[in-house]
Amino acid sequence: MTEIKSDSQSKSEKFLKGTFILTVASFVVKVIGSLNWIFVSRILGGEGIGLYQMAFPIYFFAITISQAGVPVAISIITAERVALNDIFGARRVFKISLGLMLATGIFFSLMTYFSAQWLIDLNLIRDARAYKSVVALAPTVFFVTFLAASRGYLQGWQRMTPTAVSQIVEQIFRVIVMVVLAGLFLPYGLDWAAAGASLGALAGAVTGLIVLIYFHIKLNKFIEKNYAGHLDPTPQSEKESTSSIIKRIFKLALPVSVASIMLPVVSNLDLMIVPQRLEVAGYSVRQATELFGYLNGMAVPLINLATILTASLAISIVPSISEARALKDTARIFRQTAAAVRISNFVCFPAFVIIFFLATPISSLIYNAPGAGPAVMISAVSIILLGLHQVSTGVLQGLGHTTIPMVNMVLAAIAKVVLNWTLTAMPEFGIMGAAWATAADMGVAAFINLYFIYKYIGYKIELIQLLKTIGSAAVMAAVVKFFYDFTIIKFGSEIFSTFGAIFFGALVYVAATALTGGLLKSDLERIPMIGRHCANFFRRIGIFKD
Numbered sequence: 001m002t003e004i005k006s007d008s009q010s011k012s013e014k015f016l017k018g019t020f021i022l023t024v025a026s027f028v029v030k031v032i033g034s035l036n037w038i039f040v041s042r043i044l045g046g047e048g049i050g051l052y053q054m055a056f057p058i059y060f061f062a063i064t065i066s067q068a069g070v071p072v073a074i075s076i077i078t079a080e081r082v083a084l085n086d087i088f089g090a091r092r093v094f095k096i097s098l099g100l101m102l103a104t105g106i107f108f109s110l111m112t113y114f115s116a117q118w119l120i121d122l123n124l125i126r127d128a129r130a131y132k133s134v135v136a137l138a139p140t141v142f143f144v145t146f147l148a149a150s151r152g153y154l155q156g157w158q159r160m161t162p163t164a165v166s167q168i169v170e171q172i173f174r175v176i177v178m179v180v181l182a183g184l185f186l187p188y189g190l191d192w193a194a195a196g197a198s199l200g201a202l203a204g205a206v207t208g209l210i211v212l213i214y215f216h217i218k219l220n221k222f223i224e225k226n227y228a229g230h231l232d233p234t235p236q237s238e239k240e241s242t243s244s245i246i247k248r249i250f251k252l253a254l255p256v257s258v259a260s261i262m263l264p265v266v267s268n269l270d271l272m273i274v275p276q277r278l279e280v281a282g283y284s285v286r287q288a289t290e291l292f293g294y295l296n297g298m299a300v301p302l303i304n305l306a307t308i309l310t311a312s313l314a315i316s317i318v319p320s321i322s323e324a325r326a327l328k329d330t331a332r333i334f335r336q337t338a339a340a341v342r343i344s345n346f347v348c349f350p351a352f353v354i355i356f357f358l359a360t361p362i363s364s365l366i367y368n369a370p371g372a373g374p375a376v377m378i379s380a381v382s383i384i385l386l387g388l389h390q391v392s393t394g395v396l397q398g399l400g401h402t403t404i405p406m407v408n409m410v411l412a413a414i415a416k417v418v419l420n421w422t423l424t425a426m427p428e429f430g431i432m433g434a435a436w437a438t439a440a441d442m443g444v445a446a447f448i449n450l451y452f453i454y455k456y457i458g459y460k461i462e463l464i465q466l467l468k469t470i471g472s473a474a475v476m477a478a479v480v481k482f483f484y485d486f487t488i489i490k491f492g493s494e495i496f497s498t499f500g501a502i503f504f505g506a507l508v509y510v511a512a513t514a515l516t517g518g519l520l521k522s523d524l525e526r527i528p529m530i531g532r533h534c535a536n537f538f539r540r541i542g543i544f545k546d
Contacts, residue, residue, distance in 0.1 A: 015158065015313075015316045015317050015319075015320035015336065015340075016316075016339075016343075017160075018155075018158060018159075018160035018312075018315075018316030018320075019160075019309065019312045019313040019315075019316045019317075019343075020312075021160045021161055021164045021312075022160050022163065022164055022311075022312035022315055022316060023308055023309045023312040024164065025163070025164030025165070025167050025168055026167075026308045026311065026312060027308055028168050028171075029167050029168060029171045030305065030308075032168075032171045032172060032175055033171060033175070035175070036171075036174075036175040036178060036179070039175075039179045040052075040178055040179060040182055040197055043179065043182045043183050043186060043193065043197075044182055044186075044190065044193055044194060044197065045190075047190055048182075048190045048193055048194050048197075049194075050127070051127060051129055051130045051133055051190060051191060051194035052130075052133055052194045052197050052198060054125050054126070054127060054130040054133070055125075055130050055133035055134040055136075055137055055194070055198060056133075056137070056198075057264070058112060058115070058116075058119065058125075058134055058137070059112065059134070059137040059138075059140065059141065059198075059201070060264070061264070062108045062109075062111065062112045062141045063108075063140075063141055063144045063145070064257065064260050064261055064264075065108060065257065065261070066101075066104045066105060066107075066108040066141060066144075066145050067101065067104070067105075067144060067145045067147075067148035067149075068148075068253075068256060068257040068260035068261070069252070069253030069254060069255070069256030069257035069259075069260065069402070070097065070100075070101065070145070070148045070149055070152055070249070070253050071148050071149070071151050071152030071155065072152065072252065072253065072256045072318060072397055072402065073097075073152065073248075073249045073250075073252035073253035073256070073402075074093065074094065074097050074149060074152030074153050074155075074156060074249065075152045075153075075155040075156040075318050075319045075322070076156070076252055076318060076319070076322045076397065076398065076400060076402075077090075077093050077156065077245075077248065077249070077252070077322075078090045078093060078094065078152070078153050078155075078156020078157065078319070079156045079157075079158070079318075079319035079320070079322035079323045079326070080322050080323070080325070080326040081093065081156075081237075081326075082156065082157060082323065083322075083323040083324075083326035083327050084234075084236075084326055084327075085227070085230040086230070086234045086236065086237050087223060087227045087230045087231055088230075088231055088232060088233045088234065088237050089233070089234065089236070089237035089240070090153075090156065090157075092237060092245070093153075093245055093249075094149070094153040096242055096245050096246060096249075097149045097152070097153070097249060098146070098149055100149075100246060100249065101145040101146055101148065101149045102145075102146075104145055105141060105142035105143070105144075105145035105146065106142060108141045108142075108145075109138050109139055109140075109141040109142040110138075112134065112137065112138040112141055113134075113135055113138035113139075115134075116131050116134035116135050116138075117131060119134070129189075129190065129191035129194070130191075130194070131191075132191050132192060132194070132195035132198075133191075133194045133195045133197075133198040134198075135195070136195040136196075136198035136199050136202070137198045137201055137202075139202055140201045140202040140205050143202065143205035143206055143209055144205050146209055147166070147170075147205060147208055147209055147212065150162075150209070150212040150213075150216065151163045151166070151212065153216075154212070154215060154216070154219065155315065155316075155318070155319055156319050156322075157219060157319075158316075158319050158320060158323070159215070159219065160315075160316055161215070162211070162212055162215035163315075165211055165215075166208040166209075166211040166212050166215075167208070169207050169208055169211045170204040170205065170207060170208030170211075171204060172204075173200075173203045173204045173206075173207040173208075174200040174201055174203060174204030175200065176200075176203075177199060177200040177202075177203035177204070178196075178197045178199075178200030179197075179200075181196030181197065181199050181200065182194070182196045182197040183196075184196060251402075252397075252400070252402050253402075255402040255403040255405070255406035255407075256397070256402050256405075256406070258406050259405060259406040259409050262406075262409045262410065262413060265413070266413050266416065266441070267296070269413070269416075269417055269420075270292075270296065270420065270434070271292075273417065273420045273421055273424070274288075274292050274295070274420060274424055274431075274434045275288040275289060275292050276288075277420065277421060277424035277425040277433075277434075278291055278292070278424055278425075278430060278431065280424075280425040281424065281425050281426060281427045281429075281430050282427055283430070290371070291375070291430065291431040292431070292434075294363075294369065294371060294372035294375040294376075294431060295375045295379070295431055295434055295435060295438075298363060298366075298367050298369060298372045298375070298376065299372065299375045299376045299379035299435065300379065300438075302355060302362070302366075302376060302379070303355075303379055303380070303382050303383055303386060306348070306351040306352075306355060306383045307348065307351075307383060307386050307387050307390065309343075309347050310343075310344045310347065310348065310386070310387035310390045310391055311390050313340055313343060313344065313390070313391055313394065314390040314391055314393055314394030315394065316394075317336060317340050317391070317394040317395060317398060318394050318397050318398045319398070320336055320398065321333055321336060321337070321394070321395055321397075321398025321399060322398045322399075322400070324336065324398075325398065325399060325400065330457065333398075333399075333457055334457055334458070334459055337395050337453065337457065337459045338459060338462065340391045340394070340395065341388070341391060341392075341459075341461060341462075342462070342465060342469075342520070344387040344388055344390075344391045345384070345387070345388075345465075345466060345469045346469060346513065346518070346519060347387065348383050348384045348386075348387035348388075349384060349469050349470065349472075349473040349509075350473060350476055350505070350506060350509045351380075351383050352380050352381065352383045352384050352473070353473050353476050353477045353480060353505065353509075354480065354502055354505065355376060355377070355379075355380035355383065356377055356380035356381070356477075357477055357480050357481050357484070357501075358480065358484060358498055358501060358502070359372075359373045359374070359376040359377035359380065360373030360376075360377075361484070361494055361497070361498045362376065362498065363376050364494060365494060365495065365498060374431065374432050374435075375431045375432065375434075375435050377432075378432045378435035378436055378439070379435045379438060379439070381435075381436075381439040382435075382438050382439045382442050385439055385442035385443040385446050386442045386446075388442075388446040388447075388449075388450070389442050389445045389446035389449060392405075392446055392449035392450050392453055393405040393445075393449060395449075395453055396449060396452060396453065399453075399456055399457070401452065401456070404448075404449070404452050405445070405449060408444070408445045408448040408449055409445050411444060411445070411448065412440075412441045412442070412443075412444040412445035412448075413441065415437075415440055415441060415444045416437045416438065416440060416441035419433070419436065419437035419440050420433070420434055420437040423436055423437060424437070465517075465518060468513065468516045468517055468518030469513060469518045471512070471516060471518070472509055472512035472513040472516060472518050473509065475508060475509070475512045476505045476506070476508050476509035476512065477505075479501075479504055479505050479508045480501045480502070480504075480505035481501075483497070483500055483501040483504050483505070484497045484498065484500075484501040487500060487501075514538050521535055521538075521539075
């Protein structure tokens with residue numbers, strides 16, 4: 001259908017465009033969020049922030065249980081129906097999911113509201129003043145479940161712009177309301193001020209939902225124009241009952257939800273194990289707390305920042321793989337999986353080099369904590385492995401195997417606990433042992449994922465391509481190390497030496513990958529906005545051939 005083709009680029013370019021859009025949005029959201037805490041901290045102070053943070057885990061747990069996995073499930077099913085031109089079925093899935101989210105949203109909102117006092121009475125929330133913040137967050141759970149369903153449906157159509165725009169608008173309004181209400185309620189006490197800040201989440205969710213409604217209207221107009229002949233029920237969609245659709249949503253969503261819960265579970269296990277084992281290694285309680293802060297409060301955020309693109313890639317590849325699977329286009333599944341892994345390696349290896357070789361200066365410049373250098377340095381290994389884990393998880397989810405990544409995360413978490421217990425207690429490792437355990441956690445999950453991808457589609461990592469990327473990263477590492485060491489002695493400027501090393505190292509890396517063939521012309525051209533311009537430049541200077 002020519003009208004439909006004119007609405008989009010090639011299927012391969014589509015998921016890369018979605019990745020680019022989500023990456024930019026994630027970066028903007030993180031920047032706004034960082035600025036937010038500067039303003040809110042000045043208003044609430046440490047004590048007020050503490051009250052807010054006591055309430056937030058309750059809210060986070062409620063939204064994780066109520067909607068985690070739903071966007072992935074709806075995205076998978078919608079992409080399948082759209083691929084088969086079953087537009088009636090795709091719309092029906094969305095309507096059923098909204099009804100499901102209405103029920104779970106109301107239930108978990110009420111649970112959050114009524115559990116507030118109970119959690120205080122049981123001393124699970126240690127400060128009774130956090131009650132108002134929990135109550136203020138309760139209605140947000142209801143709206144967030146609708147956000148999840150709406151984003152999943154739009155992602156199933158491979159439309160990532162709605163998710164990106166709604167995330168940015170949601171964050172902007174969240175920040176504005178947090179700052180304004182925290183300031184307005186402060187004269188009534190810190191508990192009221194923290195509750196006012198908590199209402200920012202509600203404002204963000206409501207405005208984010210309004211944005212998505214606008215994009216749903218646009219999508220419906222597009223459907224009416226381009227799919228006019230496919231709006232009636234197909235024999236397959238007529239036969240499928242509401243209960244079977246709900247059952248499939250749960251079957252796909254539940255493993256993703258459990259995997260999401262694993263993240264805070266593993267964090268809590270770290271909290272229980274790492275400081276205690278550091279004390280066994282000979283550190284005082286105060287030293288152990290400081291080292292734990294270096295790892296979880298400084299190294300981990302840097303790793304997450306370095307993998308923003310691969311996290312976005314994992315989201316955008318799910319509906320793309322699902323669509324290809326519905327069409328039984330195994331060649332396309334293979335090509336997109338290979339492209340995703342190549343892009344993950346292309347981005348993650350230089351990020352690893354920068355953070356590994358500049359760990360101490362980066363820790364000094366960002367956190368004013370050079371002591372975090374060793375933890376940051378070893379944690380850099382996790383960047384490559386986390387990128388592979390995210391992308392391989394997205395591929396498996398797109399193939400409909402959402403249970404496999406969940407089981408792999410459990411196995412990886414067990415390995416992490418064992419290594420945390422063993423390595424962290426060794427004086428020669430200390431906090432670096434915990435960092436190695438985190439890297440192993442990501443590695444175990446990633447490589448088991450890759451095994452199952454090989455089992456289902458026959459894909460295995462392109463060894464020659466990987467060696468070219470590693471070689472280019474090694475050249476970059478030499479340039480970064482030399483530039484930093486030379487300029488820090490010559491000029492003594494930490495800022496100039498660090499950022500100069502990053503800039504020149506990145507240039508050398510791109511040039512090296514292009515020269516060795518580690519960067520494919522086809523992959524570069526598919527990068528939105530800048531890809532074709534870069535490919536044309538490399539062709540003019542003779543690196544790429546026509």
